[in-house]
Structure formats: structure tokens, C-alpha cells
Amino acid sequence: MPLASDSPAMTTTTEFDPASATIAVVTYNRSGLLTRLLESIERMDPKPGHLVIVDNASADDTAEVVESFRERIGTKLVYHRLDTNTGGSGGFSEGMRVAYELGSSWMWLMDDDVEVIPDGLAKMGKWAPRFKSIQGRRYDYDGSEFYWQYRVAEPLGIPIPFAPSGFDESGFKEMNSGCFEGMFIHRDIVTQIGLPDPRFFIYWDDQLYGWLASRKTTSVIVNEFVLRRTREIKQWDMGIRHMNASSDAYRYYIMRNRALIKQYYRSLGVYRRVPFATGTALTFGKELIRLVFVERKVRGTSNLFRGLRDGGKISRDRSFKTMPPLVAAS
Incomplete structure (x- = not known):
């Protein structure tokens, strides 16, 4: 607000x-x-x-x-x-x-x-x-x-x-x-x-x-x-916007770190399963487009799936703690 x-x-x-x-x-x-x-x-x-x-x-x-x-x-x-x-x-x-x-x-x-x-x-x-x-x-x-x-x-x-x-x-x-x-x-x-x-x-x-x-x-x-x-950075010119090239490491963390965002959303009471899953699917699709149209290849999808797999482990971690306020930390 x-x-x-x-x-x-x-x-x-x-x-x-x-x-x-x-x-x-x-x-x-x-x-x-x-x-x-x-x-x-x-x-x-x-x-x-x-x-x-x-x-x-x-x-x-x-x-x-x-x-x-x-x-x-x-x-x-x-x-x-x-x-x-x-x-x-x-x-x-x-x-x-x-x-x-x-x-x-x-x-x-x-x-x-x-x-x-x-x-x-x-x-x-x-x-x-x-x-x-x-x-x-x-x-x-x-x-x-x-x-x-x-x-x-x-x-x-x-x-x-x-x-x-x-x-x-x-x-x-x-x-x-x-x-x-x-x-x-x-x-x-x-x-x-x-x-x-x-x-x-x-x-x-x-x-x-x-x-x-x-x-x-x-x-x-x-x-x-x-x-x-x-x-x-290598880019794909989409007319009014550009899409940058990525790397296998980025592809992995793009998908894995969705789970970290999910944990923060949960802690703040804003997580909604269906919309967030839709965002994850859209992210996955965007990375496939990046591979094909920017980097001109299809190899690299395994890193996306590996990120999803490891993100699942983070999502299930009920001991996860968000970063604390510095006042509380001191």
C-alpha cells in the first residue's frame, strides 16, 4: 500500500x-x-x-x-x-x-x-x-x-x-x-x-x-x-524489449530459488499455491524461449529440472527461517 x-x-x-x-x-x-x-x-x-x-x-x-x-x-x-x-x-x-x-x-x-x-x-x-x-x-x-x-x-x-x-x-x-x-x-x-x-x-x-x-x-x-x-551481453531483440542470454548456472538458480521466494511468501502470509505455481511455470517457459531464441540451442534444460528438484527440498523444509531484522539480530 x-x-x-x-x-x-x-x-x-x-x-x-x-x-x-x-x-x-x-x-x-x-x-x-x-x-x-x-x-x-x-x-x-x-x-x-x-x-x-x-x-x-x-x-x-x-x-x-x-x-x-x-x-x-x-x-x-x-x-x-x-x-x-x-x-x-x-x-x-x-x-x-x-x-x-x-x-x-x-x-x-x-x-x-x-x-x-x-x-x-x-x-x-x-x-x-x-x-x-x-x-x-x-x-x-x-x-x-x-x-x-x-x-x-x-x-x-x-x-x-x-x-x-x-x-x-x-x-x-x-x-x-x-x-x-x-x-x-x-x-x-x-x-x-x-x-x-x-x-x-x-x-x-x-x-x-x-x-x-x-x-x-x-x-x-x-x-x-x-x-x-x-x-x-548477447541479446534477442524483441522490438520494444530485449531478452538477454543466460548460463547453465543461472538456469539452475532461476528455478531452485523460486522455493526461497515461496518460503518468504509463506512467512508473510501472501503465498497462494496456484498463482505462484503459474509464475514458476511461466518462468520455466521463459527460460526455454531464452535457450532457443537467444542462445540458439536446446541443451541446458537439465539445469532447469535440477533446479526444480532441489527447490522442492527447500520448499519442504519446515525449519526454514527468513533473514531476521537487524534489531532482532543484535
Whole structure:
């Protein structure tokens, strides 16, 4: 339900201070892309108070690259190397934990395959006095406007692919999803919903986290271009939308992690068996289309079935616990 404009969950009482923000980056074996991101942060004005880099146990020269920026990045740099690869989910959970413990009021999450528009933080900060869960816009690799599915069909648990892309004079649209490639979220909301769930490893984790945030505050996507993607991905041009190529690992987790969403839905009393099963079937069908029309192959379906099988085990786990609020955790 949208909140009234004077709701304390929607508004803040102080003007945005860039030093109160932390950029949290997750990287894994892509030091070349990370270099481009760090160079863009070096050019930022204003800069955040901290930059946290979570390294998912990279085997390349990531550590050396990070250290080469420490004295010139223009902000306090925290390099946090993990012992194992925890996936994007584990990396963002850890990055948000570190940022939270640094006392950050705002956490700006991003992958290593983007670069920041120089005044990106100022653009996001412009909205900070009004909202506490904000998503900016991105340019795609080729400079075109990247479309992100900002609305979720809650009963189905899947994104709405044709939610309107245009903005009116307000400059924002309400959303009930999230994307860790640019999520800008206030610590008050993180306190209430806890850290991102690392059990996802990859996929659906940011959508669920954004949905959880939207249950506590008015979440918005704003008409501000703040990031640019720096990695080209094979796509199928569908005219008004694109469908990206995937991988066997993604196919597995896309199906397995439906069970994690189901467990969260159950815990919050919104799970409905038939609509959610329909969402799972639609997801399966979409992945088959992706295989045939984007990747031009039929091999890979076994990973979808394997994900469904392992997801069934998660669904039947009655001991499953959702991520706790940070107040309760402390």
C-alpha cells in the first residue's frame, strides 16, 4: 500500500549528506571491469563517505587493482576479500553488512560491470529526503536506455515485463522490486528487513529484497541516469524489449530459488499455491524461449529440472527461517 507523503517511512528530516553514503561493490575475477568502475568513482563529484569492495575469492589480480586505487580514489576504501565465492547474493549481503556496521545512512549497491555517472550520487541524493528505497536508471552497453522490470506481479512472484517505461512530471514511479545493480537504500529499511539472503547465491535475491523493502516504505524508480553498463551481453531483440542470454548456472538458480521466494511468501502470509505455481511455470517457459531464441540451442534444460528438484527440498523444509531484522539480530 502506498504511504502518505508525510509518513516517517517515506521522508527523512535532514538534507542528504554524500558522506553518509557507502558504495558497496561485489566483484569476482573481473579486474578489468572493476578498473573501469573504480576510475568512474575516482571521477565522481560528490563522492561517498566509503567505498566497500567485496571480493568473492577472485583468482586474478583484483587485490592488486584495488590497492592501486586506495590513495587516489578520493574516499575511504574498505577491501573485504571472502574465503569462498558466495555468489552475488552472498557478496551483496556481506557488502551491506560492512556498510551498515560502518554507520552508513545510505547504501548504494552495484556490480563490477557498471560505471558511475560523475554526478550520480548527487542525482540519487536529490531524492533521499523523500524516499528510502530508490532505484536510478542505467544506460546499456551501447548507450541506449536500459529497461528494467520495476514491478512484480506479487501473486505470481515474477516481474511484469511490460510495465510502462515512461515518466510523468513527478520524475518517479512506484516500484515493488529491486536490483542490486544500483539499489540505493536507507539503513532504516535495512534494519527492519535485515540483510539480503545469501542462500540465493544468484538470481531473484534483489527482486525479493526490493519487494520486502516496498512493504515497509514507498519504493521508487526515479528518472535519473546514474549508471552505465560496461559489459556487452548477447541479446534477442524483441522490438520494444530485449531478452538477454543466460548460463547453465543461472538456469539452475532461476528455478531452485523460486522455493526461497515461496518460503518468504509463506512467512508473510501472501503465498497462494496456484498463482505462484503459474509464475514458476511461466518462468520455466521463459527460460526455454531464452535457450532457443537467444542462445540458439536446446541443451541446458537439465539445469532447469535440477533446479526444480532441489527447490522442492527447500520448499519442504519446515525449519526454514527468513533473514531476521537487524534489531532482532543484535
